[in-house]
Amino acid sequence: xxxxxxxxxxxxxxxxxxxxxxxxxxxxxxxELILLEWSGYELPEFWEPFEAQHPEIEPKYSFFxxxxxxxxxxxxxxxxxxxxxxxxxxxxxxxxxxVQPIDTSRLSNWSGVYESLxxxxxxxxxxxxxxxxxxxxxxxxxxxxVEEVPTSWADLxxxxxxxxxxxxxxxxxxxxMAASVLGIDPYAATPEQVEQVKQKLLELKPNLLTYWTDYxxxxxxxxxxxxxxxxxxxxxxxxxxxxxxxxVEYLNPEEGRLGWLCGFGISxxxxxxDLAYDYINAALDAQSMANMGNAYYYGVAxxxxxxxxxxxxxxxxxxxxxSILNDTVFYQSLTDEQRELFATIWSEVKAxx
Amino acid sequence: MFLLSPPALTLLVFFFVPLVIxxxxxxxxxxxxxxxxxxxxxxxxxxxENPGFLRLLKDxxxxxxxxxxFAILLAYPVAYFLVFHAGKRRMSLxxxxxxxxxxSYLLRILAWKLILGSNGVLNYTLLNLGWIDxxxxxxxxxxxxxxxxxxxxxxxxxxxxxxxxxERIQRHLLEAASDLGAKPWESFLRVTLPLSFPGILxxxxxxxxxxxxxxxxxxxxxxxxxxMYGNLIQDQFSRALNWPMxxxxxxxxxxxxxxxxxxxxxxxNITEVGAYG
Numbered sequence: 001x002x003x004x005x006x007x008x009x010x011x012x013x014x015x016x017x018x019x020x021x022x023x024x025x026x027x028x029x030x031x032e033l034i035l036l037e038w039s040g041y042e043l044p045e046f047w048e049p050f051e052a053q054h055p056e057i058e059p060k061y062s063f064f065x066x067x068x069x070x071x072x073x074x075x076x077x078x079x080x081x082x083x084x085x086x087x088x089x090x091x092x093x094x095x096x097x098x099v100q101p102i103d104t105s106r107l108s109n110w111s112g113v114y115e116s117l118x119x120x121x122x123x124x125x126x127x128x129x130x131x132x133x134x135x136x137x138x139x140x141x142x143x144x145x146v147e148e149v150p151t152s153w154a155d156l157x158x159x160x161x162x163x164x165x166x167x168x169x170x171x172x173x174x175x176x177m178a179a180s181v182l183g184i185d186p187y188a189a190t191p192e193q194v195e196q197v198k199q200k201l202l203e204l205k206p207n208l209l210t211y212w213t214d215y216x217x218x219x220x221x222x223x224x225x226x227x228x229x230x231x232x233x234x235x236x237x238x239x240x241x242x243x244x245x246x247x248v249e250y251l252n253p254e255e256g257r258l259g260w261l262c263g264f265g266i267s268x269x270x271x272x273x274d275l276a277y278d279y280i281n282a283a284l285d286a287q288s289m290a291n292m293g294n295a296y297y298y299g300v301a302x303x304x305x306x307x308x309x310x311x312x313x314x315x316x317x318x319x320x321x322x323s324i325l326n327d328t329v330f331y332q333s334l335t336d337e338q339r340e341l342f343a344t345i346w347s348e349v350k351a352x353x
Numbered sequence: 354m355f356l357l358s359p360p361a362l363t364l365l366v367f368f369f370v371p372l373v374i375x376x377x378x379x380x381x382x383x384x385x386x387x388x389x390x391x392x393x394x395x396x397x398x399x400x401x402e403n404p405g406f407l408r409l410l411k412d413x414x415x416x417x418x419x420x421x422x423f424a425i426l427l428a429y430p431v432a433y434f435l436v437f438h439a440g441k442r443r444m445s446l447x448x449x450x451x452x453x454x455x456x457s458y459l460l461r462i463l464a465w466k467l468i469l470g471s472n473g474v475l476n477y478t479l480l481n482l483g484w485i486d487x488x489x490x491x492x493x494x495x496x497x498x499x500x501x502x503x504x505x506x507x508x509x510x511x512x513x514x515x516x517x518x519x520e521r522i523q524r525h526l527l528e529a530a531s532d533l534g535a536k537p538w539e540s541f542l543r544v545t546l547p548l549s550f551p552g553i554l555x556x557x558x559x560x561x562x563x564x565x566x567x568x569x570x571x572x573x574x575x576x577x578x579x580x581m582y583g584n585l586i587q588d589q590f591s592r593a594l595n596w597p598m599x600x601x602x603x604x605x606x607x608x609x610x611x612x613x614x615x616x617x618x619x620x621x622n623i624t625e626v627g628a629y630g
Contacts, residue, residue: 068594075385096386171593210494210576226471226493336383343593344399350580350588351405 029271032060033279036070036083038262039063045291050282057275074098074267081270082279086262087120088172090129091333099265101126106277109284112304116325120333121263129263130280131301133292136250136317136328137173137258140218140233144247145225152254153231154181157200161229162207166221168232169211171346172331172339173258174201177232180255180329187332194345201349211350222248232258235317239297242316259328263301293319378600385594396601406585410606413582416496417565420503421511421557427504428511428556433545435512436519447516454509462573465502469493469574494576502570511556518552519545558614566606582606 035042042061044051050059062080064070067089074083075096085093093099104110104127113131121129139156141149147160156165167174178200179186184193209227212218219237221227223246230237238250251257264283266276282288289300290308297313300306306319314320334342382393400406431450435443453461468474469492476492479485492498522545530540568583575581582602589599 066592068592072384072594169592205577208577213572224470224472336388340383340593340595343588343595344598347585347588347593347598348403348405351403351409351585353405353408 030274031057031272033057033082033272033275034060034062034080035279036073036078036080037061037063038084039065040296041084041292043291043295046288046295047279047282047285048288048291049285050279053278053282054275059279079269080267081272081276083265083267084132084262085129085265086260086331087129087131088260088331088334088339090121090263090265091123092336092339093265094123094128095336097268099128100268100270100273101128102130102266102277102280104130107281107284109281109286109302109304112286112302113284114301114303114322114325117261117301120261120330123333129265130284131261131263132283132289133263133296133301134259134261134299134330135235135297136299137168137232137234137260139251139253140222140230140238140241141249141251142222142225142228142247143249145228149249150229150251150253152181153177154255156229156231157181157204157207159207163209164226164228165204165207166210166212166218166227166230167204167208168218169213170232171342171344172334173232174349175342175345176258176329176331178204187338194341198345198349201345202352205349205352222246235297235299239313239316256327256329259325259330261301261330375600376604378597379604381597384596389596393597396595396597399598400601400605406582406602407605409580409582409585410609412496413565413567414609416500416503416581417561417567419500420507420564421560423500423504424507424511424560425515425553425556428508429515429553431508432512432515432519432552435516447512450512451509454506458506458569459573461506462502462570465498465505466493466574469498469501493574494579496575496579498574498576499571499579499581502574503564503567506570507560507564510559514555514559515549515552518549518555522548554617558617562610562614565610 042059042063047059050057062073062078064073067085070083070085071089071092074080074093075098083093083099107130110130117131117134118127121127121131139150139153143149145164150156150158150161155161156167167177175197176186178197179189179193182193182196182200184197186197189197210221212221212227212230215234215237218227218230218233219240222230222233222237222241223244233250235250238248241248264280266273266280270276284302286302286304286308289302289305292298293300293305294310294313297317299317299319300309303322306314309319318324379396380392380394382388382391382395435446435450439446466473470476471493473493476485492501526544526548527540530544531537535543566583566586568581568587571579571581571584575584586599586602586606589595589602593599
């Protein structure tokens with residue numbers, strides 16, 4: 001019987017099964033969880049219930065620093081289960097078929113999510129992204145250094161601040177900002193209006209000291225007193241400088257504060273969908289979310305988390321009143337053409353004179 | 354032939370093939386999906402419609418020439434001193450010169466931010482001397498800041514080839530010059546300098562080629578006016594996700610550098626220059 005036909009057949013079957021197992025990306029496994037995530041969000045207190053539910057699973061993180069980075073990684077075939085992009089990019093993921101629809105009835109914490117945020121992750125009647133955190137982009141002012149505190153985005157162009165203004169190095173952000181100053185809808189601009197926005201941005205250059213690229217940089221610039229008006233500064237920059245005792249004000253510009261929103265999507269090719277749902281639900285948990293809000297001073301997507309937030313922070317960022325969501329000008333999901341247009345215009349502005 | 358094939362293969366797979374792939378991106382419509390498989394000359398049109406892009410390239414080339422010039426000007430006396438006056442300590446002194454280059458590049462640039470900033474050493478001194486009124490960062494966030502930082506970073510690398518070319522000069526040539534009545538400055542101009550010329554040229558290439566595409570330094574200390582061609586390329590790949598445009602801008606730079614190197618090569622044998630590196 002040694003090396004008989006049955007034995008050989010056995011080998012073939014074992015080999016066949018092994019190979020089948022190797023190619024099994026479509027087979028439900030739920031044995032691991034890979035996240036494409038912003039660095040800083042991996043802290044276990046931000047998804048506490050997941051750990052209790054699946055103590056044997058340790059989520060694996062691959063970090064990104066910019067939305068474009070995550071998008072190109074996902075496009076290039078990086079295998080992940082969960083991804084955490086911001087709303088501007090959500091439609092691009094949906095259009096590229098990178099994410100799958102999410103059945104919100106499987107999320108027990110879904111009921112607390114603000115409707116106005118939830119709708120931004122909904123495309124053609126299907127929920128593709130689950131909002132988690134949001135924040136402002138506004139003008140951070142060193143009130144002790146300026147003679148006059150500005151009141152609108154348009155004041156960034158005021159010559160009295162020449163050489164002491166910094167804006168975020170982002171085409172989308174500056175296009176939307178300049179368009180709202182001109183009263184143009186940035187997402188439906190005609191070619192003439194696009195040209196107007198570009199000219200407006202070129203006119204801003206003499207007032208600018210630099211383009212800021214990250215949180216640390218803008219904090220230092222404002223703290224040193226080189227920058228008096230920090231355009232598109234985030235909540236956390238304001239909170240940090242305020243806590244350190246600097247005389248800073250976070251404007252509520254006439255055109256409204258800009259707002260960003262980020263959230264979770266599940267990969268279209270995920271083999272760990274059940275784990276992905278459990279992770280999202282754990283992150284939506286009121287306590288998890290409040291932990292994130294209190295750590296970074298970002299807004300929470302789940303209304304149930306607000307009572308758990310630090311009252312000091314709620315007052316500082318006006319988080320207690322849901323109507324603040326309506327007064328904030330949230331970035332909209334971009335089409336590929338819009339994304340390219342904003343980026344091209346910004347390159348032209350930076351290279352222009 | 355067999356001995357040559359591994360390096361040739363390495364060059365082919367890791368240099369030539371990627372270069373061809375990148376060149377192919379210049380005529381694609383987009384970065385991903387269907388657009389990446391569609392032929393288009395959009396990038397070429399954008400380039401011709403934006404004179405600012407090529408103006409930045411010109412600025413970057415000028416900056417890289419300035420950087421090379423000042424780096425060599427500062428490095429030459431150092432190398433000269435090490436070779437002719439430092440005696441036995443020359444190697445340890447040379448190491449000292451290189452030591453800063455072992456720390457993180459980012460750290461050294463950030464240190465310049467502290468020096469040039471409005472609360473920095475330079476501004477503070479000028480303010481106390483009463484030469485300036487206000488704590489404005491007059492040095493930081495300008496093209497000058499980029500130049501100063503780049504020169505500082507590249508001086509050690511410019512000194513190395515000059516050092517080795519000076520070291521090869523046979524001392525009896527200098528003795529012969531002085532025996533024949535040459536004054537020290539004459540023997541420097543007519544013996545030392547010409548013989549160290551290959552080292553100077555090597556230093557020039559060492560510094561100018563990497564700095565022409567530099568983007569980290571302009572990002573950190575350049576501000577709005579210090580933006581360079583390298584920033585434009587970096588933006589296309591990382592932020593704009595416009596790989597066709599990024600590839601085109603990179604290829605333009607590559608072609609210009611190659612042509613420049615070939616022109617220089619007509620005057621000086623570049624392989625001989627390389628021997629001093």
